[in-house]
Amino acid sequence: MKFDNIIIGGGLSGLTCGITLAKAGKKVAVITAGQSTLHFCSGSFDLLGYDAEGKAIENPVEAVAQLKESHPYKKAGVENIASLAQDAAAILTECGLKLKGDIKRNHYRITPMGVLKPTWLTLEEYLTADSAAGVAYKKLVVANITGFHDFPVEFIAEGLRKTSTEVEVKTLSIPALKERRCSPSEMRSANISKVLSTEDTLQEIADKLNSIANDAEAIILPAIIGINNDENIAILKAKVNKPLFVIATLPPSVPGVRVQKALRSYFEKIGGVFMMGNKVCGGEIEDGKVKHIETTLLPDEQLSADNYILATGSFQSEGLMSNYVKVYEPVLDLDVDASDKRTEWVDTMVYNAQPYMEYGVKTNNVFQTQKNGSTIENLYAIGSVLSGHNAIKQADGTGVSMVTAIAVAKNILNK
Ligand SMILES: Cc1cc2nc3c(=O)[nH]c(=O)nc-3n(C[C@H](O)[C@H](O)[C@H](O)COP(=O)(O)OP(=O)(O)OC[C@H]3O[C@@H](n4cnc5c(N)ncnc54)[C@H](O)[C@@H]3O)c2cc1C
Structure with a gap:
């Protein structure tokens, strides 16, 4: 099978790249082994949240200039970040996602542990704050669902109280979930959202919320509604008498699954081929170019393309x-930026920046990979498989994924 471009990995970076190439009329295949880290997503997209000292950044586009040279944004070009980020936001919108946020001014999302963190874009119905000082409401009701343990409601309440918001915690019992409650493994956000989707159930939730809201200015629910789209949350909002927002839960993430589905379905709609559950297990490199790749599900089929894009994610995906002696890239054994001393991989102080977080595939300034010191001309790397930044300490994971994906796609299209 021959394509113009083959993308290995179907997470945020792979699909963003695939969409950009398919929109330009290219024949694109995304081959992906399993679910992506979007399943841990908070409902927000970070561009650049913290500087090297851990200080929250106000204007992420301006702050890019201060990053070290190895950071993927520096390779994409400081002067290009604003337009690449705008292209990324446009893709999310084209996929049908409604987002709030501004590339020139971070706002704050509320994590499932009740911490305020700087971010770039957030799904419209999620609770956010304009600044670290807190949300716009002085009195909130945070309502959890009986038997749902993935929403640490007391942490969230405490986090909000620290910003001088008064918070009342309530629990709703939803009869539609009675059978699910018999098995704790069924009481997961993704399962619950499938049940909380009928007009009657949404009406029942709305009635209960209206009866407990008292003098609160707004009501907060865990993100357990709307795994396919924002329709059910819009229906519920229309039935509730006060402003209603959600906060992401511990994984699995309802907003993350929604984003993944939206990207995949848009990619397929514009002609992309998405091969789910297929793992790329090797390939042939000849004269500095990948000739073909091999996959576990199509062992007799050599898949080939003019260009290949590695979007396989970091350690989690x-x-x-790593083994006892080295950190490595398992598909083609590409060169990686990583210490060869195992003792240097981690910092023993768990809250310090962990060196392994910056490990990844070595690339040049246009994200071409290399093996044994030689550039592979038609194999690019994008997203969290790249080296040079710490997504946790810098809050830039989703931004790096989308910005590098679009930078590489544009580079291929201009070849
Ligand atoms: C726990 C966690 C929480 C996060 N929370 C946030 C957040 O709140 N905000 C934020 O901005 N960012 C967050 N991030 C970061 C963000 O999710 C990632 O930066 C971004 O989504 C990475 O996308 P990716 O496409 O590069 O990689 P991934 O999402 O890791 O996707 C890689 C894909 O490649 C597939 N794959 C791997 N090997 C192969 C192979 N050999 N063949 C075929 N397919 C393969 C995997 O199955 C996977 O589907 C979080 C990350 C994690 C891990």
Whole structure:
């Protein structure tokens, strides 16, 4: 099978790149082994949240200039970040996602542990704050669902109280979830959202919320509604008498699954081929170019393309792996930026920046990969498989994924 472009990995970076190429009329295949880290997503997209000292950044586009040279944004070009980020936001909108946020001014999302963190874009119905000083409401009701343990409601309440918001915690019992409650493994956000989707159930939730709201200015629910789109949350909002917002839960993430589905379905709609559950297990490199790749599900089929894009993620997605002696890239054994001393991989102080977080595939300034010191001309890397930044300490994971994906797609299109 021959394509113009083959993308290995179907998370945020792979699909963003695939959409950009398919929109330009290219024949694109995304081959992906499993679910992506979007399943941990908070409902927000970070561009650049913290500087090297851990200080929250107000204007992420301006702050890019201060990053070290190895950071993927520096490779994409400081002067290009604003337009690449705007292209990324446009893709999310084209996929049908409604977002709030501004590339020139971070706002704050509320994590499932009740911490305020700077971010770039947030799904419209999620609770956000304009600044670290807190949300716009002085009195909130935070309502959890009986038997749902993935929403640490007391942490969230405490986090909001620290910003001088008065918070009352309530629990709703939803009869439609009675059978699910018999098995704790069923009481997960993704399962619950499938049940909380009928008009009657939404009406029942709205009635209960209206009866407990008292003098609160707004009501907060865990993100357990709307796994496919924002329709059910819009229906519920229309039935509730006060402003209603959600906060992301511990994984699985309802907003993350929604984003993944939206990207995939848009990619397929514009002609992309999405091969789910298929793992790229090797390939042939000849004269500095990838000739073809091999996959576990199509062992007799050599898949080939003019260009290949590695979007396999970091350690969590097995885009990077380690053994007792080295950190390595498992598909083609590409060169990686990583210490060869195992003792240097981690800092023993758990809250310090962990060196392994910056490990990844080595690339040049246009994100071409290399093996044994030689550039592979038609194999690019994008997203969290790249080296050079710490997504946790810098709050830039989703931004790096989308910005590098679009930068590489544009580079391929201009070749
Ligand atoms: C726990 C967690 C929480 C996060 N929370 C946030 C957040 O709140 N805000 C934020 O901005 N960012 C967050 N991030 C970061 C963000 O999710 C990532 O930066 C971004 O989504 C990474 O996308 P990716 O496409 O590069 O990689 P991934 O999402 O890791 O996707 C890689 C894909 O490649 C596939 N794959 C791997 N190997 C192969 C192979 N050999 N063949 C075929 N397919 C393969 C995997 O199955 C996977 O589907 C979080 C990350 C994690 C891990």
